[in-house]
Amino acid sequence: MENAIEMKNITKTFGSVIANKNVSLEIRKGEILSVLGENGCGKTTLMNMIAGIYYPDEGQIFVNGEEVTIKNPKDAFRYKIGMIHQHFKLVDVFTAADNIILGEKMPEFNLRKEYKRLQKKYKGQFKALKAQEKTYFEEGGSRFTKEYGEIVRKETGVFNRALLHIGSLGWIKLWKHAKFNYLSAMRVKKLQAIVDTYGFQLDLSKKIYEMSVSEKQTVEIIKTLYRGAEILILDEPTAVLTPQEIRKLFEVLRIMRENGKAVVIITHKLNEVMEISDRVAVLRKGEHIATVNTRETNEKQLTEMMVGKKVDLNIARKDPVDPKPRLIIEHMTVKNRDGINAVDDVSFTVNGGEILGIAGISGNGQKELLEGIAGLQKVECGDIIFHNPKKNKPVTFFHHSLKKIKRMAAEGFFHYPNGEKVDLKGKRKKEIVELVNKEQILFYEDEIIDLRHRTPREIQELGIKLSFVPEDRLNMGLVGNMSIVDNMALRSYRKGKSVFVNKKRPKNLADTIIRDLEVVTPSDMTPVRRLSGGNVQKVLVGREISSSPKVLMAAYPVRGLDINSSYLIYNLLNQQKEKNVAVVFVGEDLDVLLALSDRLVVLSGGKVAGIVDARTVTKEEVGLMMLSRASVEDSKLFADALGKKQNDDEKEEGEND
Amino acid sequence: MIVPFLSEALKLSAAFLYGSTGEIVIEKSGHLNLGIPGVMSVGGAVGCVTVYYLLKAKIYSTFLLLFLPLLTTIVAGGLMGLLYSFMTVTLRANQNVTGLALTSLGVGLAGYIMTQKGEAALIVGKTSKIFASLFQIQSENWFVKIFLSHGLLFYLAIIIAIVTQIVLNRTRVGLHLRAVGENPATADSAGINVTAYRYIATIIGSAIAAIGGHFTIMEYMGGNWEYILEGFGWLSVALVIFTVWRPALSILGSVIFGGLYIAAAYINVSFAQTELIKTIPYVITIIVLIITSIVGSKKAQPPASLGMNYFREER
Numbered sequence: 001m002e003n004a005i006e007m008k009n010i011t012k013t014f015g016s017v018i019a020n021k022n023v024s025l026e027i028r029k030g031e032i033l034s035v036l037g038e039n040g041c042g043k044t045t046l047m048n049m050i051a052g053i054y055y056p057d058e059g060q061i062f063v064n065g066e067e068v069t070i071k072n073p074k075d076a077f078r079y080k081i082g083m084i085h086q087h088f089k090l091v092d093v094f095t096a097a098d099n100i101i102l103g104e105k106m107p108e109f110n111l112r113k114e115y116k117r118l119q120k121k122y123k124g125q126f127k128a129l130k131a132q133e134k135t136y137f138e139e140g141g142s143r144f145t146k147e148y149g150e151i152v153r154k155e156t157g158v159f160n161r162a163l164l165h166i167g168s169l170g171w172i173k174l175w176k177h178a179k180f181n182y183l184s185a186m187r188v189k190k191l192q193a194i195v196d197t198y199g200f201q202l203d204l205s206k207k208i209y210e211m212s213v214s215e216k217q218t219v220e221i222i223k224t225l226y227r228g229a230e231i232l233i234l235d236e237p238t239a240v241l242t243p244q245e246i247r248k249l250f251e252v253l254r255i256m257r258e259n260g261k262a263v264v265i266i267t268h269k270l271n272e273v274m275e276i277s278d279r280v281a282v283l284r285k286g287e288h289i290a291t292v293n294t295r296e297t298n299e300k301q302l303t304e305m306m307v308g309k310k311v312d313l314n315i316a317r318k319d320p321v322d323p324k325p326r327l328i329i330e331h332m333t334v335k336n337r338d339g340i341n342a343v344d345d346v347s348f349t350v351n352g353g354e355i356l357g358i359a360g361i362s363g364n365g366q367k368e369l370l371e372g373i374a375g376l377q378k379v380e381c382g383d384i385i386f387h388n389p390k391k392n393k394p395v396t397f398f399h400h401s402l403k404k405i406k407r408m409a410a411e412g413f414f415h416y417p418n419g420e421k422v423d424l425k426g427k428r429k430k431e432i433v434e435l436v437n438k439e440q441i442l443f444y445e446d447e448i449i450d451l452r453h454r455t456p457r458e459i460q461e462l463g464i465k466l467s468f469v470p471e472d473r474l475n476m477g478l479v480g481n482m483s484i485v486d487n488m489a490l491r492s493y494r495k496g497k498s499v500f501v502n503k504k505r506p507k508n509l510a511d512t513i514i515r516d517l518e519v520v521t522p523s524d525m526t527p528v529r530r531l532s533g534g535n536v537q538k539v540l541v542g543r544e545i546s547s548s549p550k551v552l553m554a555a556y557p558v559r560g561l562d563i564n565s566s567y568l569i570y571n572l573l574n575q576q577k578e579k580n581v582a583v584v585f586v587g588e589d590l591d592v593l594l595a596l597s598d599r600l601v602v603l604s605g606g607k608v609a610g611i612v613d614a615r616t617v618t619k620e621e622v623g624l625m626m627l628s629r630a631s632v633e634d635s636k637l638f639a640d641a642l643g644k645k646q647n648d649d650e651k652e653e654g655e656n657d
Numbered sequence: 658m659i660v661p662f663l664s665e666a667l668k669l670s671a672a673f674l675y676g677s678t679g680e681i682v683i684e685k686s687g688h689l690n691l692g693i694p695g696v697m698s699v700g701g702a703v704g705c706v707t708v709y710y711l712l713k714a715k716i717y718s719t720f721l722l723l724f725l726p727l728l729t730t731i732v733a734g735g736l737m738g739l740l741y742s743f744m745t746v747t748l749r750a751n752q753n754v755t756g757l758a759l760t761s762l763g764v765g766l767a768g769y770i771m772t773q774k775g776e777a778a779l780i781v782g783k784t785s786k787i788f789a790s791l792f793q794i795q796s797e798n799w800f801v802k803i804f805l806s807h808g809l810l811f812y813l814a815i816i817i818a819i820v821t822q823i824v825l826n827r828t829r830v831g832l833h834l835r836a837v838g839e840n841p842a843t844a845d846s847a848g849i850n851v852t853a854y855r856y857i858a859t860i861i862g863s864a865i866a867a868i869g870g871h872f873t874i875m876e877y878m879g880g881n882w883e884y885i886l887e888g889f890g891w892l893s894v895a896l897v898i899f900t901v902w903r904p905a906l907s908i909l910g911s912v913i914f915g916g917l918y919i920a921a922a923y924i925n926v927s928f929a930q931t932e933l934i935k936t937i938p939y940v941i942t943i944i945v946l947i948i949t950s951i952v953g954s955k956k957a958q959p960p961a962s963l964g965m966n967y968f969r970e971e972r
Contacts, residue, residue: 053846053969074848089843091836093955102836103847104829209955337953 003065004029004231004262005050005081010059012045016522019045023059023288025281027231032253032263034273034294037283037306038562043266044086046283047233051083052076082229084220086236090208097204100191100223194225197259198252212363214245221252232256233264238272239559242361243590243623250276268306268562270299271591282306307564315570315595318578323351323598325387326582327373327464327551332382334365334372342368344606345382350551352389355573355583357597357614359590360626365606366586370553374464375456388447388462389550389580394439402432405441414441463550477540480529484510484521484539487528491543513542517568537561538568545572552576555586570596590619604628662916662923663803669877670908670915671807671814675869676893677900677907678818683738683862684897685825686855687838688745689964691756693866694890695763696737700867701874701886702767703733708875722787723809726871734867737763738860745966746855752964764887785875810872815908817865822905834858838960841967851967869893892918895942901949901957914938 005027012020019042037043048054052073060067063079070076090099202218238246281291282305289305327350336342343365350356371377414422435441478487488506510524517538541557558566577583587593594614602609602625609625683690707726744750794805825831836844837854845851870886900907917938921931949957
């Protein structure tokens with residue numbers, strides 16, 4: 001097969017960090033190449049150099065056998081290279097069509113030439129008309145008759161004639177060319193041809209901000225194809241899609257391959273690599289390890305090449321020990337910014353010592369649900385009951401005032417270590433303080449608290465931690481321009497009595513996290529912004545786990561993380577589970593959700609579509625639940641895909657017989 | 658009383674219209690140029706000085722008296738825009754700080770020029786009649802009085818606003834400019850030269866705003882050039898928000914602002930209350946801001962990357 005692109009000895013550095021070192025790679029026409037590697041191994045940087053975002057420090061790039069320099073995205077277009085970035089490069093307030101034709105060059109137009117052409121054309125007509133007019137008048141015709149009007153209207157319109165007199169017809173034509181009108185016949189034809197060839201479903205006049213992630217991706221792909229790309233590079237295209245959307249995307253990619261285009265997928269999901277690609281190029285720490293044919297390799301071998309050592313791909317799931325309700329959510333409703341019920345009458349229980357998975361297509365209320373529990377969003381109605389595991393533990397002044405302790409004692413909440421009931425009646429203040437400080441007053445039962453009317457800070461101090469990893473990791477939880485140490489101090493600055501912030505503890509914590517979670521960073525004083533996405537995530541998750549929570553809510557904690565780090569996070573969650581922490585895990589990879597969690601809450605359209613045992617349920621069943629309140633079209637598509645798969649299975653069984 | 662009031666409001670509105678049209682062009686490219694008051698001041702001062710030197714050289718040609726000052730004004734405004742773009746695009750300075758510095762510089766510079774050539778006020782005052790009377794129709798008819806009793810620069814303001822609206826929303830260049838202001842990274846990857854678009858939009862926008870300063874002194878003030886134009890500049894910036902970044906809408910908005918600005922002279926109020934009434938445009942701008950952010954309509958939002966500089970190699 002012919003080489004579309006050949007890269008030779010490419011090196012790229014950012015300051016002291018080497019992103020790519022001596023990488024040589026070839027991309028062939030009519031094949032799908034996977035570029036595989038851990039986070040921060042330089043996959044995206046390498047491809048960005050072909051797409052003209054970065055310029056290599058050393059090395060050569062050949063397109064169709066000729067050496068080229070790609071200085072900017074414009075050059076990349078010229079060589080028919082199109083890249084679909086992880087963060088879509090789309091203008092939110094434009095329509096799909098506007099975005100697709102953005103940057104398109106104006107058709108060749110020579111004003112002078114056009115003007116002369118028009119003048120010639122109309123002058124000829126004009127002359128003929130004048131002659132006709134002349135004979136008409138000579139024959140005694142009048143200006144105010146119908147016949148005269150017909151002569152004028154004939155061949156040249158009155159309007160054009162007037163324009164010709166002013167001499168502005170050329171300008172009008174120029175305007176028509178400059179005018180941007182995407183519905184012009186030519187464009188519609190070209191766009192429609194692309195849509196038909198690849199079987200896209202898209203409303204071209206829809207605004208980007210009204211679109212789902214999958215639709216946005218479709219716009220990106222059409223955009224690249226519209227510009228005539230022969231080489232398509234997709235940066236982690238499946239990270240934000242549902243299983244059925246991924247299937248749709250892969251269909252499209254296969255058609256592209258058949259049409260002789262070169263397709264490159266940057267990914268770290270092994271099952272996708274095996275499913276879609278013809279060859280796999282593995283990068284590790286900026287270096288090219290090997291390129292192998294997919295047929296001749298397996299997941300285990302690839303992982304070893306990627307990580308450089310053997311990795312256990314199984315998630316150990318222990319049975320929960322003594323699960324007791326920790327968090328009971330009843331009929332909870334949360335509205336989003338637009339006033340729509342993002343979480344609609346949701347009820348479920350989270351047990352201590354158990355991982356509760358939350359499945360659902362992203363944007364179906366997961367974020368609002370967790371934020372509602374953490375007190376970050378107003379809960380419209382419903383209760384969030386927190387069972388603080390306080391049985392036989394001493395009461396402190398940290399959470400309760402003296403007055404409250406007195407009242408609770410009167411209601412029979414406490415007992416002495418010897419089992420006797422506490423009666424504070426008639427006791428002096430000093431005595432009570434002493435008893436509390438000596439840890440002599442113990443809780444009789446677990447403390448039951450309604451979280452609905454607590455402030456986020458109170459909820460946090462109760463040990464309910466939210467480690468939220470949104471799409472933009474730096475916007476929530478971490479401050480990009482601050483160092484890792486300072487970000488640790490964000491959680492602990494309130495502790496300590498001095499006016500000055502104690503930096504020692506956060507520093508120790510930061511160093512522990514960097515060591516234990518293998519965060520790649522020049523030092524602990526490096527601004528978080530400079531770290532790669534995966535490392536930022538490790539810092540965030542590590543900080544939340546270090547605070548010994550009672551409830552740990554982790555939303556998409558492995559989004560964008562490579563295999564090694566993902567398993568590190570899974571293990572951390574499992575450790576927390578063993579420590580009797582109630583873990584809520586919002587994930588997107590169904591395989592992982594099913595392997596990691598004990599029970600699964602499936603959300604669809606803000607409602608609970610089902611609460612199932614993760615040990616017995618199948619992926620397809622969960623997928624159907626996720627779509628139970630989705631649009632009919634999506635459900636149908638998914639059902640079709642399912643049916644097809646079942647047919648295939650039956651066929652196979654038949655063959656086996 | 659209503660006819661002179663409307664006529665006066667309309668006349669003043671052109672000053673705001675120039676400023677806001679210029680600022681919209683600049684903001685659509687993603688530049689938050691708070692230097693508009695300075696640009697308008699400098700525009701006014703440079704235009705006046707040009708007229709002064711023309712008269713001193715005994716050139717009385719109407720054509721030259723009209724267009725040479727206009728040209729120098731445009732050049733001066735363009736230079737201010739160039740300075741701003743150089744600071745923010747090339748040197749990557751903070752846009753707000755640069756803008757405010759430009760305002761201080763412009764107002765100070767204009768003040769200096771005006772006090773230097775103070776003795777010329779009288780001659781320029783006479784010349785300003787040329788500006789005011791060209792294209793003006795004298796009549797007692799109310800319609801003519803309100804809409805057609807203005808000078809050349811008034812009509813130019815409306816033409817510029819309409820042309821800007823069409824160019825922004827209907828042409829390829831406008832599409833590219835809006836893309837640069839919304840999402841420069843996207844525009845860059847689409848092969849649009851972000852630096853060039855930002856430079857050119859800022860220069861053109863500043864030039865338009867500078868004409869506003871020239872108009873205010875020559876047509877509205879009747880050549881009174883000791884007037885500080887800073888307040889007009891800030892009102893223009895407020896008008897941009899008030900009209901949610903639409904030049905065509907700001908034709909109407911500027912009339913409202915003009916009316917509110919002069920309303921005090923037409924109703925019987927004390928001096929202190931006059932100043933209070935002059936603040937109403939700012940108050941309604943805040944109300945518009947509140948309404949647009951409550952409604953949260955994507956159509957009424959500022960360009961997404963407004964105030965943010967763009968560097969390609971950042972990671």
